[in-house]
Amino acid sequence: MTVMAERTSQMSVEEFETIASAAPETVTLEFINGRIGVKKVTDGDHSTIVSWLTRRCMQTRPDLDLYQSQGLQVDAYREGRAKPDAVLAPEAHFAGHGDWADPDGALMVVEVTSYDSDTDRRDRHEKPTAYGQSGIPVYLLIDRDSGTVTVHSGPDRQVGGYRNILVAKFGEKVCVPDPIAIELDTEALKNYVR
Template sequence: MTPSTADHAQMSVEEFEQIAHSIPETVTLEFINGKLEVKHVPDGAHDEIIMWVADQCMQSRPELRLYRERGLKVETYRRGRARPDGTLAPRGHFAAHGEWSDPDGVLMVAEVTSYDGDTDSRDRKEKRDGYAAAGIPVYLLVDRDADELVVYTNPRNGAYKARTSHPYGAAVTLPDPVSITLDTDELKNYAR
């Protein structure tokens, strides 16, 4: 394993949580791989896409919910804190949790890329690796630069062992434990 920023963290998790708790609602902070990250405010198409994911999930599996911006503890030894665009878990799963939840019981996380300079390292690498290290079974990335959905599965030893990509318009089957097939035709409406 290569050394990471977490080996030389900018601050402790406790210091990050104090800062994150006191910022205004217009800013979202994450602590990925020992590094403070600012998550940009999403645009309208970003919001529509994550709501589309939520609708598809709830129509297929009404016992599940796609929670927006749910704080999760990711990476080994709880060195990371992320707020996925969507976190799929059973209804009521987070009722007794505080601001930051352990990923146990989470079936999938979903991210929609943003049009900013950090999206490549943040969504395609750092968060993907953090979610894999946390053992989250499925990571769904809606990649707006490529107009495709990328599905990562089989997390082992801090990495997802399987990756498939699907263009907008394809039927995308999310494997167990999600077991949902997404009709992605609507996503064509949000392509640039």
Template sequence: MTGRGERTPQMSVQEFEEIAAAAPKTVTLEFLGGRLEVKKGADGDRGTVLCRLRRRCLQVAPELDLYQGQGLRVEERREGRARPDAVLVPRGHFAGHGEWAEPAGTLMAVEVTAYDPDTNRLNRHGKPTAYGQSGIPLYLLIDRDACTVTVHSNPDRHVGGYRDLHVAKFGEKVSLPGPVGFELDTEILKNYVR
């Protein structure tokens, strides 16, 4: 253990990137809090949720792109590596960026839970901390286990996480505050849970 209760990293960021580059395309690896994480692959329902979100974004904000699979350098000193299920950015924002882009310019990171045992630790705790430390204005968690949508806003770069959380049950309308600034109807999400 290091100071303030932090763990010693399992490996360096460079070692992680080498492992991630050599991994088969069917495996998604992340590096959060100094730990190697294996992200569960998308199922058809999860993919459908992301497609519906993409259509909504294009409908109300055609100047934005919703990327899937873009890696981000996250955490306080950019020593983490995350692959959000989707990232909302200005159109063409990631052109010319490599596999792991800086989070600057990212408007919202999105995760859709995957029914795996690490959901609580990663999507509900680790990812909000990493994305908040990175200054990403919004984190949208579509939680198929709890049948809720959580909008994290007002990032706290020093402590990590977000100062404001709004939780809505599937079926309610959810407002995404600025810089995104549009509403989501979550009724359809009820169709994509087990």
């Protein structure tokens, strides 16, 4: 019988927020599962993918805003801090919120994979668990390594993660379910991978 040791937190959320507020703009810090993580600075293709998604969302859902660099309180009991590449929410939803907003009201979080060693753990495992546990309806993962778009929906607040997972290859059309209800033609994403 294998016994899993409970992971102890590296620091308190307050200590993390102090460190994150002093970090230079060239570094993005996150705090998930009690561990501090560093997100790689985005490259031009990464930024272009987020811009591509912004245009698609604004064309089909002008009532929503796609926020970039909005920090969210995630993880069990909101003790984690994540900075998704984008957060889709009602227009002006995060106005007046601080650096780390409550995720209630966020309709979709988006991550675009970076070419670094932490992408697998962070974007494919830890973040779907944290976002689902936070009740965010949709997690959209644009995975440049595998050339796929993964739509996670049906969040599981008890366990974390999502009940429904749809994977499509770049070039296919992807339906993002309610409450977003948009279709994405991902053909253009083939141009933004190594």
